[in-house]
Amino acid sequence: MITKEDFKEVCETSIKMIEDAGLLLTEVDKSKMTAADFGLNHIKKEGVQILTMFQTERIAGKILVLLPNQTEPEHWHPTVGDDAGKEEVIRAISGNLRFYIPGKDTFKEGFIVDGKEECYTMRNEIVMKPGDQLVLPAGTKHWFQAGEEGAVMYSFSTTVTDLNDQFTDPDIVRETIIEGITTNAY
């Protein structure tokens, strides 16, 4: 659960970070800013802020914001039946950003959330500077983390129901609860 005050604070901070990065947001865009704590109850440690620019039945474009040292939990978008699974392209916009994907252990600049070694199993570290891009084919297990400055990035993808997402951390629940309001934010 997240308090209304914390929800408002992380959303407002994220809007400011996007605008400071030079992106223009309309009032409609700003009204769509939301946050996900994945039911872990400490959003500033594990969570993400999301602004969906557009979502059709086929494609989606979002701006994702990580606060300083915030970590998005490890997850993947599986192939389910006729659904090929969500393919995602990340484009870093500002700040310092680290992605962790399958491959050789090159873990160096990041950190594992206290006591959660088993929930963050991918250790191939991709340090992304502004303008860098990363393609995540459907099914790719991944997590990501910001450094001291936080990070703003685009996420472009095919559209699938995020309810299919799979997480490594068994404590995760998909819905974010904001003091009694349930939202399926991400």
Place this chain on the structure above:
Amino acid sequence: MITKEDFKEVCETSIKMIEDAGLLLTEVDKSKMTAADFGLNHIKKEGVQILTMFQTERIAGKILVLLPNQTEPEHWHPTVGDDAGKEEVIRAISGNLRFYIPGKDTFKEGFIVDGKEECYTMRNEIVMKPGDQLVLPAGTKHWFQAGEEGAVMYSFSTTVTDLNDQFTDPDIVRETIIEGITTNAY
């Protein structure tokens, strides 16, 4: 055909317009800037400049630039066999931009390229301010035009071979020839 000098000029101008709009381009991005004259041999009147940020087998993200008063010819992305056709989402970034799509004739701010009334049949005018978005489902006939300032926009889409594109103007050839080099730019 377009001369090397004109090609270089429209590409360099377009890169500057994107950067002036506050978007960060890497050197890799800049090296991808290209232009299409659709074989009409007057790119500054009818043409478009394109920077492909990414293109996978499923999705694509491009930055499109129109020079002042430049017009992209009317075209559509048809459904062909198993291919549902390209769906496209436009997000205006800077400048002044007009889209023309099916619907009631509301033609007001734009102009038709001299002597080409029959090549620009859509007259439902959508004036797009920075931050505005427009969804073009597969098969939607459309053309677009910049005003005095030119225009920069994102084009996010599903991926299809652009060779399927259909144009209203019978004089259009898909390939752009730059003094002896053939490029399938768009």
